[in-house]
Amino acid sequence: MTASNSDPALAVGENTVVTVEFWIMSTDGEALDDSDGPVSFLHRGLDSLLPRLDDGLEGKTAGFEQTFHLEPSDAFGDYDPELLRVEPRSRFPEPIEVGMQFEGVPGDAEDGEETEVEPDDGDSDENALIFSVTDLTDDKVVLDANHPYAGMALRVRIKLLEVRPADPEEIEQGYADSDEESDDILDALIEARRNPGTLH
Incomplete structure (x- = not known):
């Protein structure tokens, strides 16, 4: 991880790395998610908010x-009803549970043959839609590629902890260096910035 060389007087701007904590709430104050501690990113970089x-x-x-x-x-993004699908359960591997994610959705295979859908392993093409299982019946699976917060107005509380100059390597690569694994909610914010209305 890049050594901290923060300057309390340094303002957030071009080529700065920002460390924040944030909390996401509904407009009526219900807690939805948070950063689970400090997260750092290159301001307006590939990993930015x-x-x-x-x-x-x-x-x-x-x-x-x-x-x-x-x-x-x-x-x-707005909720897109076109991203909600109901598919035959027979096309999915068992056991299947609400919350599981799949890349794409089964379509009409050539020659009328049904194909089984494979679970998302996290290494899928970044432009592919990821569908989450939201409901199950004995013979149907309800899939939704909308982000869980799609269509919702949100309140995001941000606490700015640190600002430091970005290293040349960080500027070149477009994101901040860190020893920490990417946090899921930060990844979701990043993906929403790139592709509103999708979960990846």
Whole structure:
């Protein structure tokens, strides 16, 4: 991990690495998710947050804290009913459970043959839709490729912990170096920025 060389007076801007904690809530204050501790990213880099949040952090220094209201268009996109599918359970491997994820959705195979859907292993093409199982019956599977927060207005509270200059390597690669594994919710925010309305 890059050694910290933060400057309390350094403001968030181009070629800075930002460390924050954040909490995501519904508009009525229900806690939905959080960063589970500090996370670092290159401001407006490949690992950055949503553009609305990047804008809110621009020019701020360590110690800044604010709750931002995000409309669906600023967050995880509008809910797309076209991304909801009901498929025969026979096309899926057993056992199958609510919450499981699959790359793509079974279509009409050539020559009318049915093909079994393979679970997502996390190494799928970044442009492929990932469908989550949201409901099951004895013979049907309900799949949804919308993000769980799609169509929701959200409140995101951000606490700015540290700002430091990005290293040349970080600037070149477009993201901050870290020893930590990517956090799921940060990944979701990143993906929403790239592809609103999809879960990956």
